[in-house]
Amino acid sequence: MARGTMRRTADGQRTGTGGRARSGRRAAIGLAAALCLGTVDAGAPAAAQSLHVQRVDIIDPNGFEKPLVASTILVPMGWRSAGGVVWNPNTPCGGAGYNFDWQAGAPDGSSGVQILPMRQWMWDSAGYSAMSSCPSARIRRVADFLAALVQEIRPGARILDFRPRPDISKDYEQLNQTTPMPMGEIRSWVEAGEVLIAYGQNGVDMRESVSALVLFSLNRMQGMAGMPGMDFYSGVSFPAFASRAPNGQLDFRMTEMIRKSITPAPEWSARIAEHHRKIAGINAKGAQDRSRIIAQTGEDIRQMQAESWRRQQDSSDRIARETSEAIRGVETYADPNSATGTVELDNTYNQAWRLNDGTYVLTDDASFNPNATFGMDGTQLGVAQ
Template sequence: MHKSFHWVILLGVQFALASCSDNAGNSSESSTSLSGNFQEGNDYLLFERVRMIDKVGFTQPAEAYSLLLPKGWTHEGAVSWNNPGSSCEGTFSWMKARSADGKYKLETYPDLIYIWNSNPQLMQFYQTNGFSSPNCALKEPLDAEQYVKQVFAPQELGNPEIVRVDENPLVVEQMQQSNEKSMSELRQYGAGDMQFRQTAINAQVRWPDGTNGFIVLGTNVLETNVPNTYNGTSDKMYTTQITKRIVFRYPENDKEQAEHQFSVIMSSIRTNPSWSDAVNKFWKDARQRKQVAHIGRIRLMDEQTRAMGEAAIRKGNDRLQAMNSEMRSWEAHQNSQDRMHTNFIKTIREVENYQDATGKVELTSGYNHAWSRSDGSSFIMSNNPNFDPSAVFQDQQWKEMKKVD
């Protein structure tokens, strides 16, 4: 049962990658010499793409994902790996970003895995052995709203007032599709009597200091009936994954500006497919190896396991190098996990498609004009009809983007 417990945790971690992140180099800045009396933040907003780097899992630093942040924001983050065979194995990530004046803050939290079992002996075993990472804990299953109200807000966010909670059916639908794929893999391992329950919410909160915030997150609960061959009954095992935990904090009277910024940031998240493919391959290989142990060939996670991981990582490094020769075209498209970020913010503000020389880009609605330098890294949004960045910045690489379907 101990080995089964490990691969169920592993599967939970795979439901949604954050993905993942660490300090990354800032994109190149355009000229800052201005022409005219236009004020950044009022007349326009300049967004620059930042890169989040995994410095742990590969033989060389690998970009995990990227996103747009308003110019001048600082950011930090990390990607961590818990080894196969540990009590909380998987790949986790976090990121913090803030505006230069500290009034706006964005934080993405690592996924959490909660384990619970109806068997008292197994619960005692879990309690005695504990977990090797704060990303895993013992807790009864709960849905997204329960988690926000009972755990996240009071324990990690300073207990803000919860103003509003809305279910997000778009994200739930996408999570359900992902869970169906996970069910297919589990059945290959012989699992039978199991079911998923998925929930996702958007919440609005207010802190005592007057600042407000948006919270988005989802929960996946996997309930598995495990036959007890000793007494002929069955036990229920619950694996709950808390995923896509993101908080955006903003000044009390700046809700409209906050909606714009949060929407641009969320819809701009792009996971590096070369990185995610290598990560998923590594953990799928680990799960398959655990299945071999589960059916009777019990072996320790030793040199052969490490060699397996290194081979997957080498393949990932080869793909990372190939990516650079493809002009980073992957940032012009969203994979299914990135799409989930966009679906989260659609309940706050719709997004619109814009076209530049590199392809189609999703940006928040609410702005009448958008410009890019066709480098995939710099975008300007404005409602001022007289603002033209090619003249303001004296940089002819700025071109206005066209709205497309």
């Protein structure tokens, strides 16, 4: 497969290779990806231009009366997965009681990806947050959150690079709001970013990318009667995504393909929506107002995710679908064998195939032959109309 390896040279510059863009609208997207990931090695062998992936279910085993598929994700063939949705009714900060904690990796453990649990925190200028059950942290930027997260999951790791990810936060701009209040204002905003880190693991020099989307809130109260004004901050992260490999082997193109393939399952999404509504109703009857706000925020986020997913699946609304696709870097292909009749795959590859065993191949090889490469027949997928 064409690798998008981002490496640091002695002078701190990035070097690497990425993938070729498609024509038309997708060429522009491919160009943007090339600016981040580099350019493809035109001399790479054909086998290195194909990525064979399988669809894996992320399961919620305990949240409802039976296990449900919460999301699906595409990972390389042969990778093993573990984890899923984890429930804990005693989560701090008045949370919704569940979280994501899932990972998949190569059989030898040399490389893999993780979906990291959501996190919540608060901080205020008066010091009241120190007395709360919610973690207290003065984190007001996504870069600060990622720095703290890295030290939590990889103690001692070095941050080599940071970049904003407006492509990730674009779908959540509705959360950027400012509401004037009689004694101040309430403001919320979203930020997304990604870091590249380095650390040692069992004697191996590792590289890992970690990306995250965070919703920040500020309640600013003006001072009065000789009392100073106060700022109350809170933050909640969406499940972060991490991808690791030995130095020189971290494939950024594959990392993005996996991240963008995450698709919420409709039944689980509907059940979680009802769960959020119940929490909001209980809190509205007398629980702490802050818990109610967090529960409602979680439901707002879930509704936007669900609506985004519904728009993506609705091939009749092609303009809306392609706008969403362009933002997220995916293409919708017609796949009669899938449950919905379509499948979303990374749009930086020239071709997409479904093999007879139900797996997929993304490739830049114009002469790709699934039988010659993988020993089985397959069907090249066309773009959904």
